[in-house]
Amino acid sequence: MSETKNVLEIRDVAVHFGGRGGLLGQSGPVVKAVNGVDLDIPRGATVALVGESGCGKSTLSNTIVGLQAPASGSVRISGEEVVGADKRKLNDIRRKVQMIFQDPALSLDPRSTVGATIAEPLIVRGIAKGKELKARVATLLQQVGLRPEHADRYPHQFSGGQRQRVVIARALALEPDLVICDEPVSALDVSVRAQILNLLVALQKRTGVSYLFVSHDLGVVRHICDRVVVMYLGRFVEMADRDTFFSNPKHPYTKALMSAVPEADPVVQRSKERLILGGELPSPANIPAGCAFHTRCPLATEICSKERPELTPRPDGARVACHHA
Amino acid sequence: MSTAVLVLRQRLRQVPISVVIVSIIFLVIVLLAILAPWVAPTDPAKQNLLARLKPPGFELRGVTYWLGTDDLGRDLLSRTIYGGGVSLSVAVLSVVVSTLVGVTLGMVAGWFRGKIEIVIMRLVDIMMSIPAILLAVLTVAVLGPGFLKLVLVLGLTRWPRYTRVAYAQTLQIANLPFIKASELAGAGAARILFHHILPNIAGPVLIVATAEFGLMILMEAGLSFLGLGIQPPASSWGSIMSVGRQYLERAWWIVAFPGVCLFLLVFSVNVLGDWLRDQIDPRSRSR
Structure with missing residues (x-):
């Protein structure tokens, strides 16, 4: 299972919330946010996940990146099982999945410079330091259409579109196999949406990364995706x-x-x-x-x-x- | 290096005049407190029963008592200068202790949640339901008085407020996408807490700390008044004022001068705290 065709293989994943007894022993209703779904994402492909708010899109993305444990099922990333993996293994696997969030204003630490934000994954994983780190950050900034000297600035000094570019640079720092884009353009001005989408497409061509594109905007989905999955109340109702x-x-x-x-x-x-x-x-x-x-x-x-x-x-x-x- | 100096000089030019004024007041008080043995005109503990309760400007055998004397004929100016050092160091040290304890517990409770959160936050509720001064009195009564014990008692009874603030702020920030991104980057709890959460909750914590600073001086005064704080002949502003309270109609100056100093100190700390909070927020800095 070393070199698999699919970067993501999900089998019968269910995610439930609540139901456990609270402090006083009461037990709330079990919320079945994701209720048994299967999904494959081939290498280099873009799959769209659409559905209205509350259908389980975000819960499913959190489960894929390992921030939310599923109640049952299997999640394999590049052939490696995430569910039940120990902490070190999980950390290794996580390196291959990164995420781009909806609101770029909230996805960057306002107290960290943009350079420090992009460098963080490289620092905590001990991939680069000193001069090499600076060079990598500069390259990443250039890849997303920013200038290396932007590294010393803080997020508030950038526009929404530029911030989203920084978020993309951070997601790509670890050279992931899969990037989950959680409504990456819906918080942006219409005028910059196309720029960001084109950037995502260009980066995919260059790096071969796969995207799971979570969105409710079918216009955007049509523009960028190879395959579409529709979700309703925790289940897939159509895939094509x-x-x-x-x-x-x-x-x-x-x-x-x-x-x-x-x-x-x-x-x-x-x-x-x-x-x-x-x-x-x-x-x-x-x-x-x-x-x-x-x-x-x-x-x-x-x-x-x-x-x-x-x-x-x-x-x-x-x-x-x-x-x- | 030279660019750093330039940036600093440019930043200093933008400091508002009110901050400059309170900084000067604050520095004067701190310097006087540190240099007390050299700037105080007389020994603060030296009594002169012939010069009891004399008003400011009173002269006796060539010695001028600029701020008058107290009930034992001690020079109020010297006592106020020496007392400032005691008040200031008790307040600073106990604020540091309670900030360290409170913020750490609050961040831990807000980040790890679960059982540790229940334990810490219920402890906070218990601590908050006991009047702080009563708790302090009890602890001092058991441990006995003394400068370091006073600092510990004040510090260890006042941490719940910081915990509440740090906890609430941590809960709020922990759910933001940039924290999620750090987790995905592979950052551990320690890095997230100290690199991302602490800088983002520092503003509100600083506000609590500056408010608590004034309260600490007053708590110290209260405990000293009850004989559980600073022991005579040493003096703090609080203990001077406690004594002066008995002579308020006859000798207003005993309460007035340490009181004015106390007001100026607490006021300047609060203004400085506000300004500092804005400074540590990169958003309020000019580019």
């Missing part, structure tokens, strides 16, 4: 290659997401069929029986509230979890 996904969405939830994307052309926008979901996202502490989506689904019939549909392959390669689509 990008072109299949956008030309022929199958799951009613995916269709609803698609119909919510505004079109640039007003004529197209007006003629677009809007599929509006009723109701709210049910609480992950109380997931509906059967298909979790049946409470809001326009196609729902009796079977949907009784039997949970599995992800099944379709002729065009997509995998969909729905009785009717």
Whole structure:
């Protein structure tokens, strides 16, 4: 298992919160944030994970980087098992997965210079020090389109887009196999989004890194990803290659997401069929029986509230979890 | 090196005038306290029963008592100068002790959570529910009075406030993405606590420390008044004022001069603390 094709292999991962007794012995409801998912990310690929807030996207990303222990299942990074690994091993594996966060204002320590922030992974892992460290930081800054002399500045002296570049430089410092991008452009001005996305694409071409791109912006997803996974209440409801996904969405939830994307052309926008979901996202502490989506689904019939549909392959390669689509 | 000097000079030029003034006041008080044996006109413990409770400017056999005398005819100016050193060192040392203890416990509770958090924070609740002065009185009564014991007692009874602040701030910061990023970088708990959390909670902690500084001087005064603090013939501002309280109608100066000094010291420490807090925050620095 030394040189695997997939940088990430997730098998049947579930993450639960709460349920343990509190200080006074009361026991809260178990929140099933992630409820048995499988996912592979090939080397050099970009996979998008989409879904509305509270569907478990962030919990899943935290589990992948090892900040959140799963209740069950297996997470392999470049073939190495994360779940149940001891501290030293975990630390070694973590080196291969890094993360880019949504809000660049919060993802940099305001009291550290940008240079110190980028250098931190190299220092704590004893990879470089002194002159060599300075040179590596300068190279990283240049790679993300900043100047080496920016290293002495503090985060507040940069714009949002520049800060996100710093965050990217830090994520790349350890030359990871996989970078999880958690809504990396949604906090940025529209004018700089394209710059950051293009930077991510260019860096992928140069380094061969894989991305797990967590987002709810299908426009961005279409621009950058090879494969799309849709998540609803802790489970995947549809997985497909990008072109299949956008030309022929199958799951009613995916269709609803698609119909919510505004079109640039007003004529197209007006003629677009809007599929509006009723109701709210049910609480992950109380997931509906059967298909979790049946409470809001326009196609729902009796079977949907009784039997949970599995992800099944379709002729065009997509995998969909729905009785009717 | 030369650029560092230039930057420093430029930074000093931007210091507001109020900070310059309070720094001067603070330095004068500190210098007088340190140089007490050389600047005090007489021995602070020397009594002159012929010159009891004399007003400022009183002269006797060629000796001028610029700030008057106390109930035993001791020179108030000398006593105030010597007393400043005692008050200042008790306050500084006990603030240092309580900051170290309190902030460490608070960060540990906020970072590790779990059982250690419950133990530390419930201990804080217990400590906060006992009046500090009562706790201090009890401890001194058991350990006995003395300068170092006083520092320890004050320091070890006043840490819960720092713990609360450090704990709340740590909880808040521990959830921010930049801490997560440090964890992903492979940083251990010690590095995260001292490199990332401590610098980010230093501002609020400093504010508590400057407020506590004034309180420490007053606590020391209170304990000295009860005979549990600084033992005569040594004096602190607190002990001078406690004695002077009995003679307030006849000899206002005994309370007034140490009181004014106390006010100036606490005031300047508070202003300096505010300014310092802004200085350690890179966001408020000009580029």
